[in-house]
Amino acid sequence: MKMLPILLPWLFALSCTSSPAPTSEAPRHILVIVGDDHAYTALGAYGNAYIQTPGLDRLAREGLLFRRAYANAPICSATRQSALCGKYPHATGVNLLFTPFPDEPNVTIAEQLQAAGVHTAIIGKTHFNSWVWGPLYAEGAPTHGFDQTIEKGDWRRWRAGQADLSLPTGMPTRENPAQPRDPKDIRWLKNADMLPVAERAPQSEAAFLADQAIQQLATHAGDRTFTWLAFHEPHAPFAYPVDFQELYDPDSVPLPLGSPEDDRWVPAIFRGLTEAERRGIITSYYRSVTHMDRQVGRVLDALDSLGLAEETLVIYFGDQGYLLNDHKRFEKHTFWKEAIQTPLLMRGPGVPQGAETGALVSLVDLAPTLADFAGMEPHPDHQGHSWRPILAGPDTARGQAYVFAEYLHDHMAMVASARWKYVFATGKRDLDLTYETGLGPSGIFHRLYDLENDPAETTNLAYRPDQAGRVAELQQVMLGFFQDTHPDAAQLPAELNTLGQLVWFCEPRDLGASYGDRPDRVFIPEE
Structure with a gap:
C-alpha cells in the first residue's frame, strides 16, 4: 500500500530537547x-x-x-x-x-x-x-x-x-x-x-x-x-x-x-x-x-x-x-x-x-x-x-509543534498548533450521547480557527478560499498522527483519498455504547 510521506509533527519540536538523565531530584x-x-x-x-x-x-x-x-x-x-x-x-x-x-x-x-x-x-x-x-x-x-x-x-x-x-x-x-x-x-x-x-x-x-x-x-x-x-x-x-x-x-x-x-x-x-x-x-x-x-x-x-x-x-x-x-x-x-x-x-x-x-x-x-x-x-x-x-x-x-485529540462518538478529530486549530468531522449522524441538535447529520464538516486573532473561536475559516492550503496542510498533520499511532494503520485502503482516509480513521473500533445502551458485542452469561 502506498503511504503518504509525512514527517511526524512532534519531531520538529523535540529534535534538540531530549529528556534529561535521571537525577537525585x-x-x-x-x-x-x-x-x-x-x-x-x-x-x-x-x-x-x-x-x-x-x-x-x-x-x-x-x-x-x-x-x-x-x-x-x-x-x-x-x-x-x-x-x-x-x-x-x-x-x-x-x-x-x-x-x-x-x-x-x-x-x-x-x-x-x-x-x-x-x-x-x-x-x-x-x-x-x-x-x-x-x-x-x-x-x-x-x-x-x-x-x-x-x-x-x-x-x-x-x-x-x-x-x-x-x-x-x-x-x-x-x-x-x-x-x-x-x-x-x-x-x-x-x-x-x-x-x-x-x-x-x-x-x-x-x-x-x-x-x-x-x-x-x-x-x-x-x-x-x-x-x-x-x-x-x-x-x-x-x-x-x-x-x-x-x-x-x-x-x-x-x-x-x-x-x-x-x-x-x-x-x-x-x-x-x-x-x-x-x-x-x-x-x-x-x-x-x-x-x-x-x-x-x-x-x-x-x-x-x-x-x-x-x-x-x-x-x-x-x-x-x-x-x-x-x-x-x-x-x-x-x-x-x-x-x-x-x-x-x-x-x-x-x-x-x-x-x-x-x-x-x-x-x-x-x-x-x-x-x-x-x-x-x-x-x-x-x-x-x-x-x-x-x-x-x-x-x-x-x-510540541502540534497536539492531537479525537472524539469518535461523533467521528471527529482535531489538531492544534499554538496558532491554528483544525477540526474534521464525518458528520455521519447527529450528535451522540443525548446531545442531538435535531437538525440531522451535517455530513463532512471542517473547522479552522486562528487562535491568535480569534481566541474565542467564533469565526470558522475553513471554507475561505485563501485558507484552502492551510486546511490541506493540517489534514496531512492529522493523518500523520493517525498513521504513526493507530494499530490498524497498515490496513488503510490504498484507494482512499485524503477525506476518505480521515473518515476511515475516525470510525471507532471498540465496543462502547451510548447512555442507556449495552455495549455492542457483549453477552451476559445465563444465571
Whole structure:
C-alpha cells in the first residue's frame, strides 16, 4: 500500500530537547490529582477572579502552570486511559464511553512503577468499565497496576456506618427537592435548581477520597508511592454538600454568550433554557469546584504536616474541560478550547516555583513524564513525551509543534498548533450521547480557527478560499498522527483519498455504547 510521506509533527519540536538523565531530584512520592470535567476557566489561577479555588491556586503559586495543555479526548473514559498509558485513545482501544479498558496490550504507568517496587493506589473514579464484562473475566477484573483501588462503593459502605451530621432545617436538597423534576430533564441533570446533596462536607465522597489519599501517604511515608486521586467533582450533576449552598450569587456568576456561528450546533436540550436556569447551572458547577478544591487543599496541608511536601511530585489536571454556556451549551464533547483544554499544574522536586508556560502539551505526555521523574526509561509504547525539558525554561519552551485529540462518538478529530486549530468531522449522524441538535447529520464538516486573532473561536475559516492550503496542510498533520499511532494503520485502503482516509480513521473500533445502551458485542452469561 502506498503511504503518504509525512514527517511526524512532534519531531520538529523535540529534535534538540531530549529528556534529561535521571537525577537525585527523583521524588519519593508521586501524587496525581484529577478533576472531573474541570474547565480551566473555572479556576482562580487561570484568571477567574470570581471563583474561589485557594487549594489549586496555592499549587499554581508553588509550582508550574501550563497555559496550553490539551486533553486527547473530550470524554472521560478515553482521556483517562490515554493519560495512564501514554497512548492516544485509538491506540489504547478506549474511544467510547463504556468500552472496558483492555488489559492487553496496554501497559499503564502504574504497572511500570509497580514493577519498580513502587506502592500504587488509585482512589476515586477509574472509568475502567470492568462492569461490562463482570463475571466473564478469567481471573477477576484487571487492576491495571494498582496495588489498591478505592472507589465510590467504598465510600458508600463507610458512610452507611456513620451517624448523620445535622443538616439545615427545611433546606431543599437533591434528595428532597422543593419541586419534583423529571430525572431526564436537562435542568435536573445539570442542577439548574442549585440543590445541594443532603450531606455535610466531612462526610461527602470527596472528603472520604481525600482522607484515603492522606492515609495512603501517611502509611507509606517511608516507601516510594504513586497515588492517583480522582474526584467525581465537578462532573454533572455538579454535586456539592449543604455547606456550600450560600456560596456564589447566580445573578453575578460569569455568563458567556456564544456567537451566531454556534446556533447550528447547539444540542436541542439546551435551547429552551432560560438565562436564570443557565446561571443556576453555572452556580452549581462553581460550588462543586470549590467543594473539590477544599479537599485538594486538605491533601496539600497533609503533605506539609507529614513532612512529605519537599519529596512529593504533585500534578493536577482536569480529564478535559467543560463548556459553561460557552458556545451556548453545557457539555464537553467538542473541540472548542473550553472543552478540550485542561488546567494543568505541577509542583515538586525540580519544578520551578511560581512559573507558567505557554508550551504546547497534551495529557498523552503524562505517563512518559512520570516515568522520567521516577528515573525510568519511557515505555516503548509511549506516544507522548516528557515535560521535563520544559522545566529548564518554561518561559521560552515551545513544547510540541502540534497536539492531537479525537472524539469518535461523533467521528471527529482535531489538531492544534499554538496558532491554528483544525477540526474534521464525518458528520455521519447527529450528535451522540443525548446531545442531538435535531437538525440531522451535517455530513463532512471542517473547522479552522486562528487562535491568535480569534481566541474565542467564533469565526470558522475553513471554507475561505485563501485558507484552502492551510486546511490541506493540517489534514496531512492529522493523518500523520493517525498513521504513526493507530494499530490498524497498515490496513488503510490504498484507494482512499485524503477525506476518505480521515473518515476511515475516525470510525471507532471498540465496543462502547451510548447512555442507556449495552455495549455492542457483549453477552451476559445465563444465571
